[in-house]
Amino acid sequence: MKYQPKNNLLYLGVIILLILCCWLLNPTLSPIAPTASATYQQKAVHSPDGIGKFYQGREIAKVMGHTGASWLERPQREAEEQPSKIVNAIDLKPNDVVADIGAGTGYLSFRIAPLIPKGKVFAVDIQPEMLDIIKSLKKEKNIPNVEPILATVSNPNLPSESVDLAIMVDAYHEFEYPLEVMQGIVSALKPGGRVVLVEYRAENPFVTIKPLHKMSQKQLKKEMQAVGLLWRQTKNLLPQQHLMVFEKPQT
The missing domain is CATH 3.40.50.150 (Vaccinia Virus protein VP39)
Structure with a gap:
């Protein structure tokens, strides 16, 4: 029993490391990702007259x-x-x-x-x-x-x-x-x-x-x-x- 706290800390460290890795690979998956991702959307397919960036449903x-x-x-x-x-x-x-x-x-x-x-x-x-x-x-x-x-x-x-x-x-x-x-x-x-x-x-x-x-x-x-x-x-x-x-x- 005396080693269980250390094991819990180890598991917690592994979980935190996995979360950080996921965030670095894709920040939009993280709960602390910048709010800009919710404000604007970027689309690969877009009008030739636009920049591929959308705001409130409108392409800029x-x-x-x-x-x-x-x-x-x-x-x-x-x-x-x-x-x-x-x-x-x-x-x-x-x-x-x-x-x-x-x-x-x-x-x-x-x-x-x-x-x-x-x-x-x-x-x-x-x-x-x-x-x-x-x-x-x-x-x-x-x-x-x-x-x-x-x-x-x-x-x-x-x-x-x-x-x-x-x-x-x-x-x-x-x-x-x-x-x-x-x-x-x-x-x-x-x-x-x-x-x-x-x-x-x-x-x-x-x-x-x-x-x-x-x-x-x-x-x-x-x-x-x-x-x-x-x-x-x-x-x-x-x-x-x-x-x-x-x-x-x-x-």
Whole structure:
């Protein structure tokens, strides 16, 4: 009997060793595996327009690189998308601080900035080449209240509770880490701050955009609810896109 405790310890050690070996070979089997495995799913078979990573049942689209900058600045964009209606519809105040997330060339940032002379626009992008374009255009247009911000794929790098309005135009569906980015945006919003999402309408088959670059209202509401944002309204004023408004609770 006096040797039984040692045997029990030996058996316990073997069990722990087996558990560790299993975890090292496949972390998703372990109860202490990272929660990211539950948030995102990776699939070998996927759309050629996506990255094979799924969030809330949606495959994430590939990012449009800086080589497509000229498409953002195309002369026919106003006729096709009517972005001036976006600027007029978001109820800006002169001292607002706006974060243009996925700003690209700053197409929208430079249209918002003159309307908030006592505020500023954080032009946020993950591509340094896009921010170089914004810096050049800022100087050329002499619009001082546009501030370029280099983000990462998982963090918008915005100050806490500093933003009245965060806007994303045809950008959210490309976020590699949508949950983490939106958590960062929510943290950056002031209480009662708003998020405006503009996305091509997935509900309409006549919107001739690749499927992964469109989103439905139902999907957007589900993903914004996951970070605690409240849906306030959808404005159907654009030819092909939803304009959806969400709000951070006051408390």
